[in-house]
Structure formats: structure tokens, C-alpha cells
Amino acid sequence: MFTGEIAWLRVLLFQSDWSDRLLDHVIQVSAVGAAFWGVAITLLIGMDSKRIVGRLRRTGYYRLVVQYFGESLFATFSLMLLSVLVEPLAQWAPPVLLSGLWLGSGVWAITTTVRTYAILTNLLMRAGDD
Numbered sequence: 001m002f003t004g005e006i007a008w009l010r011v012l013l014f015q016s017d018w019s020d021r022l023l024d025h026v027i028q029v030s031a032v033g034a035a036f037w038g039v040a041i042t043l044l045i046g047m048d049s050k051r052i053v054g055r056l057r058r059t060g061y062y063r064l065v066v067q068y069f070g071e072s073l074f075a076t077f078s079l080m081l082l083s084v085l086v087e088p089l090a091q092w093a094p095p096v097l098l099s100g101l102w103l104g105s106g107v108w109a110i111t112t113t114v115r116t117y118a119i120l121t122n123l124l125m126r127a128g129d130d
Helices: 002-014 016-049 051-059 062-089 095-129
Strands: none
Touching: 016 051, 016 062, 016 095, 051 062, 051 095, 062 095
């Protein structure tokens, strides 16, 4: 089963016409994601005077929230970088390894983005109450 899934992913990543479009789209989306999380971190810094941020600092969760934002930024940037480098890396790295890294990076970027987006939404809703 696992071998079949890896073979499908290998075809998906390395079949020239489909993989070029797929990687282009992933690069575009992850670049936008990295830019979004960079702006979100700036927004978080700008919310420093809000009561919700003060409460997060008092309870010790502010550092964790900042780490979540940073992880989302790093995960989306890593996916973008790996997607850009997948073709040159394919010349020396085994396709199964490269496919696994790319898929893992994608899952990591998506899950951290969903988690951090939910946190950002809650912060912004509560900051509006201040």
C-alpha cells in the first residue's frame, strides 16, 4: 500500500507537464503563505497594547503564540524552497526520499497554517472587544 502511494506521488512530482504546473502552483501558494505569516507576525507585534496580548503575557502563552506564528512562516517558506529545489535535487536524491520530504513539508505547512490561522482569528476577534 505504502509503495503504491509513493509511486503515485513520484509520478505526480516527476511527470514533466503535470509536475511543472503543480510545483508552480505550490511555489506561488507557499510564497503567498510565507508573506502572509510575515505580515501576521507584524500584526501581532502591533497588537502589543491590546488587553488580549497582556493576558497572554501574564499567563505565559504569548511566547507559544509567537512560536506558532514563526513555525507557520518557516513551514511555508520551507515548502516553497523545497518546491523550487525539487528539480535540481532530483538529479542526485532518490525520488522516494524527495517525494517523502516534499509531501511531509506540504503536510507540515498546511497543518501549521490551519492551527495558526485559527489562533490569529481568535486573537483578532478578542482584540476587537478591547
